[in-house]
Amino acid sequence: MSEQTMTIREMCDAFDVTPRTLRFYESKELLFPQRDGQKRLFSKRDRARLKLILRGKRFGFSLEEIRQLLDLYHVGDQQHIQLSRSVSVGRERLADMERRQAELSEAIADLKGQLGWGERMLKATPLHGEAAE
Amino acid sequence: MSEQTMTIREMCDAFDVTPRTLRFYESKELLFPQRDGQKRLFSKRDRARLKLILRGKRFGFSLEEIRQLLDLYHVGDQQHIQLSRSVSVGRERLADMERRQAELSEAIADLKGQLGWGERMLKATPLHGEAAE
DNA sequence: CATAAAGTTGACGTTTACGTAAGCTAAACG
DNA sequence: CGTTTAGCTTACGTAAACGTCAACTTTATG
Structure with a gap:
């Protein structure tokens, strides 16, 4: 077996x-x-x-x-x-992860915003890759 | 100033x-x-x-x-x-974060499931904190 | 049977992200 | 003016999570 x-x-x-x-x-x-x-x-x-x-x-x-x-x-x-201890540890981790999830959504939104800006700058400048004012 | x-x-x-x-x-x-x-x-x-x-x-x-x-x-x-480099780095990070977000949602769902099971076990057993079969 | 292939146990090395302690400086206070 | 108080530099120490290397055993193979 x-x-x-x-x-x-x-x-x-x-x-x-x-x-x-x-x-x-x-x-x-x-x-x-x-x-x-x-x-x-x-x-x-x-x-x-x-x-x-x-x-x-x-x-x-x-x-x-x-x-x-x-x-x-x-x-x-x-x-x-101890099952009860495992459960309470699990609850803490779950809370952690839910906080992370919220913060992550915010960070993603921020980053998207910055990327949008960066991409618009790239399109606007003739010399790709050069620093913009 | x-x-x-x-x-x-x-x-x-x-x-x-x-x-x-x-x-x-x-x-x-x-x-x-x-x-x-x-x-x-x-x-x-x-x-x-x-x-x-x-x-x-x-x-x-x-x-x-x-x-x-x-x-x-x-x-x-x-x-x-180089703005273009920054943007491409940013795009990679964004992809990272979106993958994480998806995986995090999955992990949260899993953990919730396990917690639900653990909590039901606790309610069902008279001796709280003892291991269950 | 010799040896290569896969696995094992120490044990020391490495990187990241700081902690910690020593010794110096400069401003502020009574 | 002596001394806290806040900050500085330099340098060694540390915990986590493995990497790497040496030396040994076991299994497979021509």
Whole structure:
């Protein structure tokens, strides 16, 4: 029944990370690959976790923040997790993300405005790329 | 006519950063405070830039990425900036941010789902905080 | 069986974004 | 005029997140 487990290299290719990264995440208790002798075997669960880790990273969360969130997504992976704590951590992250979303919309609007200005300047000046007054 | 310039401490209080941070940003050419003898004086423009810097940081952009974007917002601050380059850098950042926005919406939806599940589990179990099967 | 391929464990190196401490200067105050 | 107070420069220290390298083991292969 050993199914759907992947070697470290397959993981690296699938997620575009290095072996070092995967071992580092394991050392930080973000992933828990099983062992076949020496070698690591990554399960479907590990892949789900890695996907969340990489997503969290793109949002600028630290690995430690991500680790706490993973406890919410995978309650029971470790025995001693307090669900209520995971939920409250999750609520804080959600609030974070919603704030970010609002700020991001504002920033996007700003940037669009600036770009519009820049593009109009480019069209208006005969010498593309030169500084404008 | 020297108006609206702020000392380093006023800046720190206004933006909740340390003097070290402002000097560091200057050393990286993100800010260009004038000098009154030794002392730095931060203009309205510096404050606008700092605001953008801090915003960019919250989105996880590196200071170098932010510096390039600032060139778009303040074309002409330096003499040698290519507007067309600034615009194209800006377009890339905008694309980044829009991708982030989409992914963020997805992540928020996911997290809400997980939170809903967690909260239902909490209500259903008599012993709050215990792990559920 | 020799060796190449894939994986493993240390352990030290690197970059980013500042923190922190030492020692100097200049204005302001009693 | 001595001394806080605010600011300055220079320089070393630090945490996070890996990169890189050395040395070893295990598995596959001609």
